[in-house]
Amino acid sequence: MTETVPTARKDSTARRVVKYGVALIAVGLLAVTIWSQRESFAESLRRLGWRDLVLAAAAAAAALAASGLSWRASMIAVAPHHKLPLRESARVFFLSQIGKYVPGSVFPMLMQIELTRRHGISRTANAAGMLVAMLVGLVTSGLVGVGALTLVNREAVQTYWFVLIVLPIGVILLKPTILARFVTLLAKLLRRDVRLDPPEARHLLIAATWSLTSWLLFGLQAWIIAKDIASGGDVTYLQATGAFALAWLVGFLVVISPAGVGAREGVLVVAFSGSLTTAEGLAFAVVSRLVLTAVDGLAALLGAALRPHHPAGDDA
Template sequence: MNGEKLMKRLAHITGTAIFLACLGFIGYYVFTNWPSRIDIRISVLLAAALVYFAAHLTNVLSWLAIVRALGSRLSLKEGGRIVLISQVGKYLPGNVAHHLGRAALAKRMNVPLKVSAISTGIELSSAILASAFVGAAALVILPEIPTSAVVAFVLVLLAGIAIYFSPWKPALWSLPYLTVSTALNCLSFQLVEGSTWALPAFALAWLLGFLVPGAPGGLGVREAALVAMLGPNMAPIIIHRLMTVVVDALVAAVAYLTLKTKKSAGEVSSGSDTLNG
């Protein structure tokens, strides 16, 4: 048990070190390569924000598909509030706060912690498969098809088939939604960045940021990977990151206020019933 804790601690320390190194790398590139002029139209940025917002909706459907498959019955509104409020926790160090917050909120909606724990494992596996599939598929449809992309595409398909015949079959109920969500995330970045290669590059960069422990929301790791793949133009990379943070905050705030309003209305109704009684 102590050995397991030590390995987890070492993984967290390593992830934190990578996160800090990537932040330093990004800071250097921002300082040395920030353009004197940014040619990104407001209309394009708004379109990218709407596409990114749509990805939140598919994330809600993904999580609901898993918990419903595991026996819990949540409405779309309840599931939406839980996912949208908790997702801002991904910006906290450790990259697990959003899963813990989701489990806590779901518990208040009578979703057992065991279901939340299982759903987290399924969702993480599905997210990895989805990003790999989108990245490989995007590379395959580009004019010059790298052999590695075809191999990756086939491997992801085989992984999906293997999951279908395994105890992790519920992952397939979330996989279509997460695949759409990943594609929308990549598309939102491509709208801002503008190049054809932006879509597969973002899929790979997102996956790297997702896998590195300790990097909140993939911060630093994702940007470093994008610079390595697309070049030193930091403007679209930083602007897209800032846009996603703003959308995440707005979505969570609206979901929280909606939940708070609903609870307040319920408390007033309960008090009125007590008085009448």
Template sequence: MRRFVRIAFLVVALGFGGWFVARQWDDVRAGFALLSWQSLALSLVAVVAALCGGMMTWRALLADLGSPLPFRPAAKVFFVGQLGKYIPGSLWPVLAQMEMGRELGVPRSRSAAAFFLTLPVQLGSGLVISGVTLLAALPGSAAPYAWVFLLIPVLAVVFEPRVINAILGFGLRKLKREPLERPLTRKGMLTAIGWAFLGWTAYGLHLAAIIRDFGPSGVSVAVFSIGAFALSWCLGIMTFVVPAGAGVREVAMVAVLAPVLSQGQAIAVALCSRIVIIVGDLVCAGTAGLAARRDVDPTHDQTTGKPV
């Protein structure tokens, strides 16, 4: 039954991912026609690096909470679980990660805590890096979104481990769950934030590889792209009901790119970015799943991957 549920989850997630591509296929094809294969390849490589940065952010938080996982099993849990973001509803990824993590000895409450902590870490670091890079690349481009940056002081307070541990403890008590055995530390939080910043940088390079074919002038494309992608992602993640921020992120990206691209070009860039990210999700999930298959080999330990 567990295997059947897992296969059904993957089929549904992949189905919604394919639907997102198919419903906008004409626009996607037109946008891709303007891009070189070199740009698309560079963009995909950067996306895979960015997704790995997100995985390492989550892995650092999970390890600090008391469940360190080797890279390969962690990648499988994270990337396969993340396919759930394409299914309508916001809880599918965390439910998938809780179930797969439990098979590796990770308590469900700890998996849930790491998942929900990853979001504010990515949101806070995304707002910080977008504000800095947009100001450096094109002063004034972030002005229309000044209200979003008011969240930074609030998230800075949340980043304090004592505050986080108190919030987690309160939530677990309300849910009548056992408290976390190991509180979050400042070192673990700083490690997670560092990986998040690296992830945003890679996402920016992914966007820059696409934008450069449209030839914007008068702006540092790489620096501007980091801020543009991070800001549009942060705006998209605030709409929890929409699968993977679909639509909202693209609308925000078109608006953020307005100072350097025409509306038609910005739409093409946003759509191409979305498709490359979907492909990156599938590549990471497929690669992680195949690489972790030897973990189920009876001659290997399931948590370390080493011969028994």
């Protein structure tokens, strides 16, 4: 027992070194590409207007709020007797967004566990809720990305064909009875004792509806930025929405790169081909990331400003 823990820590450290090593390489290659096309890249940025940047940030903020409502519906699906108030849900979700920028992938879950503990939501229910929210996000992003780009840019779908395999698997896993079994099996593999009852289909439908809404709003953010950067000005909302959703999905699936660094930028360049040059595609990827990071930061500040609700009998 005493030898297992250090070994596990060494393995975890090794994985983290590899993961962030890949990220550094990806960022380095991206920087080299931008530098090689620096004049075109700078010209693309000069086309952006402050008014449109504010509008893009507003669309991203609305999309984040919709994502939070999807997460809340997913939590209700697995823990219907511990329904979080809307204000408290916003506080927990917005604060946990900063976890995306902290090394390691468990920080958002740890924050949510701590912040929801006072409401009687167990650690296993939290994990199950996050898993459901993740599956809903994967399926809806795939539907939006593949559906939109099939109509305007099939090359991107053909390039990232493996998404077509993941998508139906995700749809199958969202069937309530199969979802309950999947979570239970996954928990056993992780040596956790979890018995998840099949969630009500209506809660999953609500979660999926809010998730679809978030992708449409993220697409609006993408279109506002892309149409300014495009020298030809022929970027459509459908293309921007599909490109953003597919890029997020591929970035999520490429688990070796934190936050999809490098992978998402590559998808965006391919998905915008014919409408944006390579330099313009890279400029869009950089600006969009900056806008979303700023929105996440403001959301975290808002979450910190919301005073926690103390249930009756809680002395904290």
